[in-house]
Amino acid sequence: MLINSPYQTKQINTLKHKDAKTNKVLVSFTKKVKKVDPVAFYQINKPAYDGERFFWTSPDDHTAIVGVGHLHTFFNRRADDRFSQIEAEWNELLASAVINNPFQAPGTGPLLFGGFSFDPYSVKEEKWGPFGDALFYLPEYMLTITGEDCYLTVNLFESEEMLPHSNQVKKSFDLLIDNVKRSEITSPNLVNKEELSVPEWLKSVSEVIDELKTSGTVDKVVLSRELKLSFSEPLLTDYVLEQLNTQQQDSFIFMLETSDGSFAGASPERLVKKMNDQVLSTSLAGSIGRSDNPKRDKELGNMLLNDEKNLFEHALVVEMIKKALEPYCEELDIPNEPVLLKTPYIQHLYTPVCGVSKPGTSIFHLVGELHPTPALGGVPTDRAMQIIRDKEKMDRGFYASPIGWTDFQGNGEFIVAIRSGLLKGKQSYLYAGCGLVADSDPSDELKETSIKFQPMLQAIGGKSE
Numbered sequence: 001m002l003i004n005s006p007y008q009t010k011q012i013n014t015l016k017h018k019d020a021k022t023n024k025v026l027v028s029f030t031k032k033v034k035k036v037d038p039v040a041f042y043q044i045n046k047p048a049y050d051g052e053r054f055f056w057t058s059p060d061d062h063t064a065i066v067g068v069g070h071l072h073t074f075f076n077r078r079a080d081d082r083f084s085q086i087e088a089e090w091n092e093l094l095a096s097a098v099i100n101n102p103f104q105a106p107g108t109g110p111l112l113f114g115g116f117s118f119d120p121y122s123v124k125e126e127k128w129g130p131f132g133d134a135l136f137y138l139p140e141y142m143l144t145i146t147g148e149d150c151y152l153t154v155n156l157f158e159s160e161e162m163l164p165h166s167n168q169v170k171k172s173f174d175l176l177i178d179n180v181k182r183s184e185i186t187s188p189n190l191v192n193k194e195e196l197s198v199p200e201w202l203k204s205v206s207e208v209i210d211e212l213k214t215s216g217t218v219d220k221v222v223l224s225r226e227l228k229l230s231f232s233e234p235l236l237t238d239y240v241l242e243q244l245n246t247q248q249q250d251s252f253i254f255m256l257e258t259s260d261g262s263f264a265g266a267s268p269e270r271l272v273k274k275m276n277d278q279v280l281s282t283s284l285a286g287s288i289g290r291s292d293n294p295k296r297d298k299e300l301g302n303m304l305l306n307d308e309k310n311l312f313e314h315a316l317v318v319e320m321i322k323k324a325l326e327p328y329c330e331e332l333d334i335p336n337e338p339v340l341l342k343t344p345y346i347q348h349l350y351t352p353v354c355g356v357s358k359p360g361t362s363i364f365h366l367v368g369e370l371h372p373t374p375a376l377g378g379v380p381t382d383r384a385m386q387i388i389r390d391k392e393k394m395d396r397g398f399y400a401s402p403i404g405w406t407d408f409q410g411n412g413e414f415i416v417a418i419r420s421g422l423l424k425g426k427q428s429y430l431y432a433g434c435g436l437v438a439d440s441d442p443s444d445e446l447k448e449t450s451i452k453f454q455p456m457l458q459a460i461g462g463k464s465e
């Protein structure tokens with residue numbers, strides 16, 4: 001175990017949370033190790049690292065990235081330039097870093113994991129306080145799995161004169177990996193489930209639809225709502241991850257812990273991925289339910305593919321992504337028609353958008369330009385955001401926001417953090433939304449949001465008393 005390694009015990013205690021702006025530089029070591037279970041790695045040295053972990057898996061390239069221990073935290077609040085601020089701080093830290101990584105595999109070496117709030121100018125609720133409007137971690141220990149390859153990265157701050165000795169850290173790699181074991185976790189009892197102000201939400205939906213029909217100034221607005229769950233005991237993030245991993249294998253699974261609450265989810269929606277100069281974004285908007293009967297399920301899919309309201313909602317997202325990426329990409333490849341993306345509870349219209357980025361384009365530029373897409377905000381963005389602030393009357397926090405990672409080489413991936421919730425001790429808050437256009441129907445939208453709660457509800461549902 002970590003704690004048993006004499007080197008690490010000493011280093012963790014003395015170096016943890018040291019500010020990068022001292023005379024210490026970031027030193028990072030990456031080694032190939034035997035493949036271990038990412039959830040088991042997440043549990044190492046528990047409870048010492050509770051509140052200091054993150055977890056990420058991507059369904060299409062089978063990447064898992066798991067970080068434990070916060071070596072450095074990047075945080076800001078209500079900043080107009082939060083994307084460029086985080087990028088500048090990260091680049092400053094990397095400029096003096098000593099990086100021992102012969103592999104160059106994306107997602108290895110020093111890496112930032114975290115995200116941005118949905119809207120820095122919304123009402124702020126205390127429960128989201130620790131997340132601010134941007135929160136990223138550089139972890140102490142990080143496991144990266146890409147296909148069959150598994151890497152361990154260890155990061156520390158070291159003074160220049162100690163650099164020759166920091167090589168010792170490599171000796172502890174195998175010891176650490178050999179001690180990675182899954183622990184048994186059970187769920188607490190669910191004692192209360194409360195849909196927050198449904199009648200009020202339906203009234204807001206109707207008012208927004210009226211505005212969409214009559215004002216001529218807005219085409220689409222996404223409204224969301226909240227579900228509050230209470231448990232007999234605090235819910236363990238390990239338990240939630242384990243459940244999401246088995247139940248939602250076709251989605252991006254993520255967990256971002258803080259010392260006072262963790263944000264988790266299983267999102268099917270990529271915001272942007274950048275590998276060298278290859279850029280991939282997606283429009284995911286327009287929804288219909290699933291059926292256990294394969295014939296009916298196919299019929300539902302065909303209805304969605306031909307439904308004008310949903311095709312319109314979807315096209316608005318494609319158009320905005322195109323506009324946002326055009327200035328940053330040499331070429332963009334966008335299919336003319338969407339296809340279906342099916343998750344266990346719901347199917348969506350899906351259009352991939354591929355491009356080749358112009359030199360000097362960073363993933364933070366792309367995230368800043370794309371967020372919020374009309375899949376979670378609306379069209380036009382500014383008016384839609386104002387309506388969301390006025391009508392939702394809640395703090396989305398990190399729900400519907402960009403969550404993801406970028407490595408020291410500028411590769412990275414951010415998703416749109418939907419099908420998600422905040423886990424805070426004995427309470428959990430789940431979020432779900434829906435795109436409204438002029439011919440939306442409030443009761444259909446209520447049903448759609450109920451379906452969208454399901455992935456997290458099933459994962460954290462716990463045992464009912």
Ligand SMILES: C=C(O[C@@H]1C=C(C(=O)O)C=C[C@H]1O)C(=O)O
Pocket residue numbers: 222224269284285286287348375376418419431432433434435436452
């Ligand atoms: C807002 C959510 O989902 C978004 C809205 C969709 C829609 O309105 O059809 C579909 C996928 C997502 O882009 C959510 O899951 O909370």
